Amino acid sequence: xxxxxxxxxxxxxxxxxxxxxxxxxxxxxxxxxxxxxxxxxxxxxxxxxxxxxxxxxxxxxxxxxxxxxxxxxxxxxxxxxxxxxxxxxxxxxxxxxxxxxxxxxxxxxxxxxxxxxxxxxxxxxxxxxxxxxxxxxxxxxxxxxxxxxxxxxxxxxxxxxxxxxxxxxxxxxxxxxxxxxxxxxxxxxxxxxxxxxxxxxxxxxxxxxxxxxxxxxxxxxxxxxxx
Numbered sequence: 001x002x003x004x005x006x007x008x009x010x011x012x013x014x015x016x017x018x019x020x021x022x023x024x025x026x027x028x029x030x031x032x033x034x035x036x037x038x039x040x041x042x043x044x045x046x047x048x049x050x051x052x053x054x055x056x057x058x059x060x061x062x063x064x065x066x067x068x069x070x071x072x073x074x075x076x077x078x079x080x081x082x083x084x085x086x087x088x089x090x091x092x093x094x095x096x097x098x099x100x101x102x103x104x105x106x107x108x109x110x111x112x113x114x115x116x117x118x119x120x121x122x123x124x125x126x127x128x129x130x131x132x133x134x135x136x137x138x139x140x141x142x143x144x145x146x147x148x149x150x151x152x153x154x155x156x157x158x159x160x161x162x163x164x165x166x167x168x169x170x171x172x173x174x175x176x177x178x179x180x181x182x183x184x185x186x187x188x189x190x191x192x193x194x195x196x197x198x199x200x201x202x203x204x205x206x207x208x209x210x211x212x213x214x215x216x217x218x219x220x221x222x223x224x225x226x227x
Contacts, residue, residue, distance in 0.1 A: 001080045002026065003049040004039050004073065008057065009065070014096045014118065015157075017066040020058060024073040024081075029100055030135040031124060033165040033191050039073040051080075055087055067094035067117070076103035085115045096120065101147030102140070111154045119151050119158040123182075125168060126175040133167055148180050161187040161222070170205040173219065183218055190223030 005023035007013075013021050027040050034040070058065060068088050075081055076099055085095055096118035099107065110116050125133035130141055151158050160182055162173065173188060188209060209221065 001051045001078050001084045003051055003054065006049050006054050006057075010069070013069045013071070014067040014094065017094060018064070019067040019069050019094075019096070020054075020065050021069040021071055022054060023071055024075045024078050026077050027072055027074045027100070028077060028102055028136070029074070029124070029139075031133060031163075031165070032135060032167065033163055035192055036073065051084060051087075055091075058088070058091055058093065062091055065093070067096060069096045069098060071098040074100050074102065076106040081106070082110065082113070082115070085110065089115060094118070098122075099147070100124070101144045101151075104143050104146040104150055107147055108150055111150065111156065116156060119154070119156055121147060121151055121158070121160050123148075123160050123162050123176050123180055123186075125162075126172050127179045129168070129172065133165070145180070148182075159185045159187055161189055163189045163191050164205075165191040170208050173209065177218065186219045187222050188219055189221075192223070 002025040003022055004025040007021040007023075010019045010021050013019050023036065023039060025039055025041070027034075027036075030040065058068065070081070070085065075097060078084070088095055094117045095115060097107075097110065097116050098120045099122070101107070101121045101123075107119075124130055127141055130144070131137055131139050148160070151160075160180070162168070162176055164170070164173070176182070177186060209219070
């Protein structure tokens, strides 16, 4: 496991639980709004954190920490992910995985071995804009679609989420819902920044999102007030 960062305590990353957050190094997408730019290069070990140190910390705080969120970067790129989560399981930790859904076979194996309790998957854009938003050519969209179906059918707590970055139109949100056939557990997140600049959002856009929510489109909001 190439671990680039570790947050000892979080009250927001695992709903209703006190969690620690592990940030893995490396991602196969290049979204322009990413706020973890230092985690993109999979070969960068300059900020590497020793997994054994994290496991030791968690062992000493059994009963105080409820869960561990494995985030990134993209965790499913890590060869030792399976074994690392198994170690967390020996401490009876709940485990939440944050993923971009590009590695459905890894996701399926983790679910099969009952190593996950919660899955959060980013839906970057409507299918026709996916390569543009992720700045990644020749992206295998069938893998992303497979991951969505795996998560919807797995029986675990989960959410799908989209960051409303400047490159997305507000009309892209219902298109995402249709493209991925999302019936529930869909969150639209505020884009905090892009290229280190704060991103305002047109109030009219937010009003339209609220109207769609009131019309029973399966979406909720995170990070900004709508109304």
